[in-house]
Amino acid sequence: MDLALLETPVPVVELDIVERNLRRMQDYCDRAGIALRPHIKTHKIPSLAHRQIELGARGITCQKLGEAEVMADAGIDDILISYPIVGQGKALRLAALARRATMRVSLDNPVALATVSEAGRIGGEIGVLVEFDSGNGRTGVTSVEEVLTLARAARDTDGVRFDGLMNYPVNARTGEILRELLPRLEAEGLKPAIISGGGTPQAFRTHEMAPVTELRVGTYIYNDRMTVAAGHASWEDCAYTVHVTVISRPRPELAIVDAGSKVFSSDPMPAGTGEGHGYFPAYPQAKLAKMSEEHGMVDLSACGERPQIGERLRVIPNHVCPVSNLHDRLAFTKGGVFQGFGAIAARGRSQ
Numbered sequence: 001m002d003l004a005l006l007e008t009p010v011p012v013v014e015l016d017i018v019e020r021n022l023r024r025m026q027d028y029c030d031r032a033g034i035a036l037r038p039h040i041k042t043h044k045i046p047s048l049a050h051r052q053i054e055l056g057a058r059g060i061t062c063q064k065l066g067e068a069e070v071m072a073d074a075g076i077d078d079i080l081i082s083y084p085i086v087g088q089g090k091a092l093r094l095a096a097l098a099r100r101a102t103m104r105v106s107l108d109n110p111v112a113l114a115t116v117s118e119a120g121r122i123g124g125e126i127g128v129l130v131e132f133d134s135g136n137g138r139t140g141v142t143s144v145e146e147v148l149t150l151a152r153a154a155r156d157t158d159g160v161r162f163d164g165l166m167n168y169p170v171n172a173r174t175g176e177i178l179r180e181l182l183p184r185l186e187a188e189g190l191k192p193a194i195i196s197g198g199g200t201p202q203a204f205r206t207h208e209m210a211p212v213t214e215l216r217v218g219t220y221i222y223n224d225r226m227t228v229a230a231g232h233a234s235w236e237d238c239a240y241t242v243h244v245t246v247i248s249r250p251r252p253e254l255a256i257v258d259a260g261s262k263v264f265s266s267d268p269m270p271a272g273t274g275e276g277h278g279y280f281p282a283y284p285q286a287k288l289a290k291m292s293e294e295h296g297m298v299d300l301s302a303c304g305e306r307p308q309i310g311e312r313l314r315v316i317p318n319h320v321c322p323v324s325n326l327h328d329r330l331a332f333t334k335g336g337v338f339q340g341f342g343a344i345a346a347r348g349r350s351q
């Protein structure tokens, strides 16, 4: 089918760029002596996870049990969930996963440890990575003493095994913390088998920042406006674009496209890195300034050339991961030629 005949809005993924992005990251990891464990929250598609493993990835990372279930159903048998799992229902689901895959979970508190212990006692031993915070202000313990306490607890708890440490995103502070922490752990016989770090924007500097042994990166498979702004990638490395149509031109400086926040999500760019909700390669000065659910308001005031009603536009989203999560399927292309649709099998699996 001619790509121009696909109804819009439609996400389109160029597989030649995906392949290049995957190989580039795998090559980096191989050269740096770091194991690659891609985060599938970006694509949520089992065939792409399998390709990552074929190219050398050690296993995958998921954020939620629901994503891990989809990937295990597709035959992937080595999974890290980089998110604390809390509650009895979740313990039973984690136990079921542990029966059919090597499972690891990161956590930062004793309640999550108790959940993983329950799962491990039912389904088979589960590896624990203790998460520490290096300034993100999200999950992760905030002192070396707390890491030690949780590591000891993991060592002494049934159903789990202390496997190491987890941090996101890796930065200079990660290195400082590890320099203090590692001798303390080793002194107690708790040398981490795995130090798992993550984040695409600084991925190629990981080896300079901290002695990470495994890298969890997600966005690198597609790239987006944020990874371009961070200097990780160029526009030519962006594999995922949303094709939209101009449906109205109410004023000379305004175009309305057939996609709003239900297509693009609403993630803004980090302060100082760009305005609006996406980048139009054919109209670099156009700004997706406002969105309602199904309307995108494109400010054309800075554009010389302006798109007409009926014209199709390609948009590179600010942050591609939540955009993936909003669609049931996407179109794959190779060299710009339509190859078929792919189901985004793990989309919406937020539990």
Ligand SMILES: Cc1ncc(COP(=O)(O)O)c(C=O)c1O
Pocket (backbone or CB within 6 Å): 039, 042, 082, 168, 198, 199, 200, 201, 216, 217, 218, 219, 220
């Ligand atoms: C815990 C964790 N690890 C890894 C990643 C991967 O980050 P990126 O998509 O920048 O590669 C994320 C992203 O949100 C994350 O939350």
